[in-house]
Amino acid sequence: MKSGSRLERTFAEGKFAVTAEIFPPRTPSVRLLHKRAEQVRDYLTAANLTDNQSATVRIASMAASRIVLDAGVEPVMQITCRDRNRMAIQADVIGAAALGIKNILCVTGDHQKFGDHPAARNVYDLDSMNLIQMLKTMRDDGRFHNGDAIRNRSASPVVPPEIFIGAAANPFGSPRHFRPYRLAKKIAAGADFVQTQPVYDLVVFREWLQKAGDLGLIEKVHIMAGITPVKSVDALCYMRDHVPGMHIPEATIRRMTGAADPEREGFEMALEMICAVKDLCGVRGIHLMAIGWEKVVPLLIEAANIVPEPVAVHRGDRPDAEIAGKD
Amino acid sequence: MIVGKQKPIEEILEKTASFGSILVVGCGGCVTVCHAGGEKEVGILAEQLELRAMALHRPLTVIPGMAERQCDTEFIEQLRDDMDRVEAVLTIGCGAGAQTLASVFPQKPVIPGLNTRFIGAQVEHMNWAERCIGCGDCVIGDFGGLCPVARCSKHLLNGPCGGSNNGHCEMDPELDCIWDLIIRKLEASGQLDRLLEVTPARNWQTSRAGGVRRQKHEDSAL
Ligand code: SF4
Ligand code: SF4
Numbered sequence: 366m367k368s369g370s371r372l373e374r375t376f377a378e379g380k381f382a383v384t385a386e387i388f389p390p391r392t393p394s395v396r397l398l399h400k401r402a403e404q405v406r407d408y409l410t411a412a413n414l415t416d417n418q419s420a421t422v423r424i425a426s427m428a429a430s431r432i433v434l435d436a437g438v439e440p441v442m443q444i445t446c447r448d449r450n451r452m453a454i455q456a457d458v459i460g461a462a463a464l465g466i467k468n469i470l471c472v473t474g475d476h477q478k479f480g481d482h483p484a485a486r487n488v489y490d491l492d493s494m495n496l497i498q499m500l501k502t503m504r505d506d507g508r509f510h511n512g513d514a515i516r517n518r519s520a521s522p523v524v525p526p527e528i529f530i531g532a533a534a535n536p537f538g539s540p541r542h543f544r545p546y547r548l549a550k551k552i553a554a555g556a557d558f559v560q561t562q563p564v565y566d567l568v569v570f571r572e573w574l575q576k577a578g579d580l581g582l583i584e585k586v587h588i589m590a591g592i593t594p595v596k597s598v599d600a601l602c603y604m605r606d607h608v609p610g611m612h613i614p615e616a617t618i619r620r621m622t623g624a625a626d627p628e629r630e631g632f633e634m635a636l637e638m639i640c641a642v643k644d645l646c647g648v649r650g651i652h653l654m655a656i657g658w659e660k661v662v663p664l665l666i667e668a669a670n671i672v673p674e675p676v677a678v679h680r681g682d683r684p685d686a687e688i689a690g691k692d
Numbered sequence: 693m694i695v696g697k698q699k700p701i702e703e704i705l706e707k708t709a710s711f712g713s714i715l716v717v718g719c720g721g722c723v724t725v726c727h728a729g730g731e732k733e734v735g736i737l738a739e740q741l742e743l744r745a746m747a748l749h750r751p752l753t754v755i756p757g758m759a760e761r762q763c764d765t766e767f768i769e770q771l772r773d774d775m776d777r778v779e780a781v782l783t784i785g786c787g788a789g790a791q792t793l794a795s796v797f798p799q800k801p802v803i804p805g806l807n808t809r810f811i812g813a814q815v816e817h818m819n820w821a822e823r824c825i826g827c828g829d830c831v832i833g834d835f836g837g838l839c840p841v842a843r844c845s846k847h848l849l850n851g852p853c854g855g856s857n858n859g860h861c862e863m864d865p866e867l868d869c870i871w872d873l874i875i876r877k878l879e880a881s882g883q884l885d886r887l888l889e890v891t892p893a894r895n896w897q898t899s900r901a902g903g904v905r906r907q908k909h910e911d912s913a914l
Contacts, residue, residue: 446846451893473853476845476863487846494850495893510893535854543852543875546888550850554890562854609855609862 367504367557368529370467371439372411375650375673376558376587381643382410382650383673384441384560384589385662387433389414389424395432398424401659402436408666410650410673411439411468413560417448420480427457431464441531442466445474450490451499451510458503459515462526470531470560471496475609493532494554500530501555532556534588536573537566537612545576552586559586560652563593563604565613567641574647583647590642593654594635594661596628597621632661632668639669693722694786695812695820696729699805704737704782705744707803713753713778714741716805717771717793719762719785726820729784729806731758737784737805753778762789768796775800811842828898828905834886836877841894843870849891 366373375382385405390397405412412433416426423429430440442461444454461469473493477485491499499510507515507523516523532551536544548559564570570590577583595601598621605613617634624630642648651671655662666672698704708714716738723729738754745752755774759767762785771793775781780801783790787808794802810822825842831849832839841847845863851871855862861869878884896902 473846473848475855478863489846489848490896491893492846492848492850493853494890498890498892533854538852538854539856539858539869540852540872540875543887547850547852550888550890609857610853 368467368527370411370529372441372468372558373529375410380674381671382587382589383408383653383666383671384411384413384650385409385653385655385659386413386415386418387429387438387659388418388656389426389429391421391423393424398429398432399436402433402438404660405662406437408663408672409438411441413441413443413470413652416443416445416472416474417480418443420447420475420477420482422481427461427464427466430461430466434465439468440466441468441470443470443472444496445472446489446491446493446496447474447477447487450488454491454496455499455503455509458500458526458528462528467527468529468531469500470533471500471556472533479609494550497530497532497551497554497556500526500528504528504530505555530555530557532559533562534559535562535610536564536570537562538610541569541573544573545580545582548573548577548586549580549582552582556586558589558649560589561591562610562612563591563654564638564642565617567638569612570642571645574645578647587649588647589650589652590645590648591652591654592635592639592642592665593656594631594658594665595621596631596658596661598624598627600657631658632665635661635665636668639665639671643669643671693725693812694788694808695726695810695822696723696784696786696806696808698728698733698737698784699807701740704803704805705741708741708780708782711778711780711801712751713755713780715755715757715771715774715778715781716741717757717759717762717781717783717785719783719789720758720760721762721785721789723784723786723789723806726814727818729786733784734758737782741782759785759789762786763792765792765796768792826899827894827896828902829895831894834891835874836881836883838870838874838877840870840874843868849894 372382387401414426414429417423426442430442433440471493477483477487502508504525507525514523515525534548601613601618601621604611639651653662716734718729718731718734734756738756741754757771757774761767775797781793782803782805783793784806790802790804811824812820812822815821822842827841844851845861852869856869856872859869859872861867878886
């Protein structure tokens with residue numbers, strides 16, 4: 366086991382994993398996060414805590430991760446390359462490991478132009494590929510990015526962070542034929558699992574998976590298909606026109622436009638998509654991103670009959686050297 | 693070359709309003725080429741200052757001036773006589789030129805009349821685009837001669853990001869996604885395998901991140 370996280374164990378046992386995004390609030394409210402955690406606790410393998418999602422300031426992913434962990438939900442802490450350099454990120458990784466956070470998802474991050482602080486200066490010291498590589502080096506070699514061992518003094522033991530490393534993938538981005546190779550690079554860099562952009566176009570998604578299979582990738586990484594339920598045609602059009610990297614076919618828009626009860630239709634469409642992707646060869650789980658419609662998450666999971674089997678959540682207290690005072 | 697753009701005239705007028713005599717200095721280098729800070733622009737700007745002063749019934753002496761290269765003290769020295777006759781200098785050279793003026797004439801207030809924008813190339817007539825951010829360790833040889841450091845909005849070394857959209861950057865539908873261009877270029881030259889390896893994180897010490905950069909020619913006696 367690389368991390369022993371519930372997510373990793375789920376894959377290791379050959380079970381189907383279900384994750385969903387929890388969007389940290391903008392206010393310092395533990396109560397709100399507890400409430401969200403409670404809604405999904407019995408339905409998820411783990412929950413992603415986004416990192417200033419859509420380039421908008423929110424409770425830090427690390428803090429939110431620990432708060433939901435305390436509420437019994439295993440966190441996937443997200444890290445973007447936009448706001449922090451390699452020093453800050455490594456400090457966060459060590460800090461997260463100390464807090465018992467075992468899954469980290471590495472993403473490039475939306476440009477601040479799309480968020481609430483367009484006047485900010487971005488960082489992008491690393492790209493998502495470099496970030497994955499750095500985390501793998503920290504975990505597998507017990508070394509920081511500069512090559513130094515992760516320990517306090519030269520004689521003290523090396524204590525690598527035990528983390529399960531995630532990456533994002535966009536099968537629908539262009540140039541499309543390069544996308545499977547980009548997945549290959551992320552795996553070579555060290556990704557253990559991958560969460561995709563929301564799937565609305567099954568044909569393109571299948572082609573991407575097929576190519577990933579041909580390249581021998583689906584044995585090397587756990588792919589989770591992204592699903593975003595929406596309750597109005599406006600939401601679909603907004604995503605199509607304003608969310609970078611989103612691909613929504615005309616047929617989807619048409620179906621929603623013609624719906625008598627768009628909320629019902631949105632639910633059905635998401636459900637159909639889950640059922641369609643969950644049995645595809647290479648799909649090991651579902652990742653739900655129900656922006657603005659969080660309460661649909663448990664309903665969808667139940668309807669799709671993919672409620673994860675209960676696994677005891679391990680509180681992250683580390684039984685290792687620093688606690689025993691060895692370093 | 694360095695691409696610059698003249699500041700909004702209102703800003704220039706406001707910053708120069710308190711002076712009774714001004715030397716307006718252009719530069720014969722890059723900013724002449726991009727039609728922002730050459731002799732012609734000096735003439736127009738000087739006239740604008742005079743017209744505004746007349747409209748406000750304020751006495752103002754404006755002297756137009758040029759330096760062959762404003763970033764070179766040798767050429768700046770040639771402005772000394774004119775400089776003695778004015779209270780302040782308004783420059784439409786780049787930031788390096790403006791600061792050379794400031795250091796050669798420590799007593800004179802220097803007002804920048806130009807925003808220095810980027811190192812760029814003329815991509816079509818009268819249209820320039822950023823091509824380099826002077827990172828100090830050129831890597832474009834690995835990317836088909838195209839620069840992801842300067843031309844990818846996120847400096848990705850392993851692009852494209854998820855937002856690349858049919859050849860355009862997610863930042864702006866008018867902007868090329870440089871990663872799309874890199875992939876196509878390497879494909880066309882049969883070198884796509886170069887992109888299948890992960891490019892490791894950069895050492896940014898040679899860039900601005902490493903502090904203020906200087907360069908001395910080894911044979912400075914030349
Ligand atoms: S790699 Fe560096 S030096 Fe070369 S073009 Fe790009 S920014 Fe300029
Ligand atoms: S769309 Fe292309 S150029 Fe723009 S940030 Fe993404 S990879 Fe870079």
